[in-house]
Amino acid sequence: MGSGICEVCFHGAEPVSICLCNLASSVEFLYIAGMSAYLQCIEENCQKKISASTKAHVCPDCSGLLDVMYDVQITDPDKVKQTFQQRRLSNDPLDLSGVWRYRELLPFCSDPAKVVTMQEGNTPIYEAPHCAGYAGLKKLHLKHQGLNPTGSFKDNGMTTGVTQARLLNSRMVACASTGNTSASMAAYAARAGMKAVIFIPDQQIAFGKLSQSLDYGALTLQLEGDFDEAMKMVKEITEESEVYLLNSINPFRLEGQKTIIIEMLAQRGWKIPDRVVVPGGNLGNSSSFGKAIKELHDLGFIDKMPMVTIIQALRANPLYKTLIDRSARLIRVEAHTLATAIKIGNPVSWKKAMRAMEWTRGWCDVVSEQEIADAKAMIGRDGVGCEPASATTVAGIKKLIQTKEIDKDEDVVAVLTGNLLKDPDYTVNYHQNNLYEKAAYKNELIERKDKIQSTYANAPVKVKARKAEILKVLGL
Numbered sequence: 001m002g003s004g005i006c007e008v009c010f011h012g013a014e015p016v017s018i019c020l021c022n023l024a025s026s027v028e029f030l031y032i033a034g035m036s037a038y039l040q041c042i043e044e045n046c047q048k049k050i051s052a053s054t055k056a057h058v059c060p061d062c063s064g065l066l067d068v069m070y071d072v073q074i075t076d077p078d079k080v081k082q083t084f085q086q087r088r089l090s091n092d093p094l095d096l097s098g099v100w101r102y103r104e105l106l107p108f109c110s111d112p113a114k115v116v117t118m119q120e121g122n123t124p125i126y127e128a129p130h131c132a133g134y135a136g137l138k139k140l141h142l143k144h145q146g147l148n149p150t151g152s153f154k155d156n157g158m159t160t161g162v163t164q165a166r167l168l169n170s171r172m173v174a175c176a177s178t179g180n181t182s183a184s185m186a187a188y189a190a191r192a193g194m195k196a197v198i199f200i201p202d203q204q205i206a207f208g209k210l211s212q213s214l215d216y217g218a219l220t221l222q223l224e225g226d227f228d229e230a231m232k233m234v235k236e237i238t239e240e241s242e243v244y245l246l247n248s249i250n251p252f253r254l255e256g257q258k259t260i261i262i263e264m265l266a267q268r269g270w271k272i273p274d275r276v277v278v279p280g281g282n283l284g285n286s287s288s289f290g291k292a293i294k295e296l297h298d299l300g301f302i303d304k305m306p307m308v309t310i311i312q313a314l315r316a317n318p319l320y321k322t323l324i325d326r327s328a329r330l331i332r333v334e335a336h337t338l339a340t341a342i343k344i345g346n347p348v349s350w351k352k353a354m355r356a357m358e359w360t361r362g363w364c365d366v367v368s369e370q371e372i373a374d375a376k377a378m379i380g381r382d383g384v385g386c387e388p389a390s391a392t393t394v395a396g397i398k399k400l401i402q403t404k405e406i407d408k409d410e411d412v413v414a415v416l417t418g419n420l421l422k423d424p425d426y427t428v429n430y431h432q433n434n435l436y437e438k439a440a441y442k443n444e445l446i447e448r449k450d451k452i453q454s455t456y457a458n459a460p461v462k463v464k465a466r467k468a469e470i471l472k473v474l475g476l
């Protein structure tokens with residue numbers, strides 16, 4: 001210091017210690033604001049408030065879902081937006097994170113030294129002309145959360161979830177998972193020196209994801225049954241023990257995932273899209289998008305709300321069914337889809353996802369296995385690529401343009417949730433014309449039914465290692 005330049009914001013200030021920007025963005029601000037975080041039940045006839053220093057993930061009175069709430073007033077949103085931008089020049093570990101850079105909007109951590117970060121977030125937005133043409137939109141942007149440290153959007157929420165675990169002095173964390181949550185939790189727990197226990201459905205998660213949690217040292221429990229059963233078990237076990245639950249029912253996870261929206265808006269210079277499209281599985285991500293948009297609107301950061309549009313797989317569609325039937329209770333299903341990340345029939349956060357759609361005038365729709373597979377190949381053609389669940393977005397946009405729910409001039413951002421390399425079997429099978437909706441295994445593949453057409457197949461070409469033959473294949 002002493003040069004007249006604020007170390008935090010790089011603004012000139014005399015004397016440096018009272019630079020306003022420094023006050024607004026400093027760790028000190030985080031500390032003060034962190035004092036005011038609490039949990040509140042989302043059920044309208046309950047709304048119980050409880051301390052943020054508890055490992056409860058549901059309301060102790062009515063078992064309703066909980067929100068993290070803050071008694072924070074932001075008087076000058078433009079100034080805070082500037083602070084976010086200026087932090088991109090800083091090498092402070094919190095500023096390097098695409099989650100904690102936006103800490104004024106998730107001020108629950110009263111001790112910055114407790115933050116567990118791997119520089120998560122910071123994911124690009126790509127324009128995707130192939131996908132836009134395929135779907136029938138003039139322009140389409142893809143925000144690729146698969147370019148996070150462990151290859152999925154879960155890292156945005158795991159940095160906050162594991163930080164809260166550390167604030168509560170937890171030594172063991174657990175989750176049920178279709179593969180990405182477990183990979184992310186295993187990595188962040190390893191960074192934090194915590195024991196990670198993951199509950200996964202036997203033989204139903206992609207190898208890319210399984211290999212991650214094994215390598216990151218998690219105790220990996222392969223349970224007979226599906227994700228919904230694994231979720232039930234982990235909830236019971238964490239309720240009865242000291243183990244801290246890190247599924248997206250944990251509201252601190254959702255605080256981090258809010259930054260997917262915040263970062264997207266910051267990257268667009270706060271130009272608000274008409275619509276944000278997201279896959280729906282356990283419905284944590286769509287829930288956090290709704291909360292982010294509502295809070296940004298209430299705090300005066302944005303004057304319009306992008307519509308949250310959730311896309312589910314046709315036979316893993318509990319939210320869609322519940323919405324269409326206008327049911328006050330979740331209509332559970334036995335889920336089936338090759339997009340194993342979203343093979344979920346009893347999503348824990350469905351009420352928050354409903355709320356997100358209500359707040360933003362959003363919608364939910366479903367797409368078939370064929371539509372997912374072809375949309376995924378198109379995302380690949382834009383040089384981007386993703387895992388199958390993420391491709392529900394582009395497939396859903398195409399369908400909603402056909403049904404005129406989306407206009408071709410709309411400004412749409414699709415959120416790709418997982419990396420292409422998570423599930424290479426699916427991709428290679430598609431390109432080799434070998435992808436089936438139903439495949440039965442008894443250690444090995446014994447039966448295949450309902451073939452998916454490999455409309456955009458790009459199979460490898462077998463060729464002898466002879467120059468003449470290769471030139472022939474190349475047409476030279």
Ligand code: F0G
Pocket residue numbers: 152176177178179180181182248279280281282283284285286341342387389390417418
């Ligand atoms: N996309 C990917 C790649 C996912 O891994 C998931 C969820 C989703 C979409 C759906 O997100 O649950 O917030 O609605 N995966 C979880 C897991 C369930 O265990 O990894 P959601």
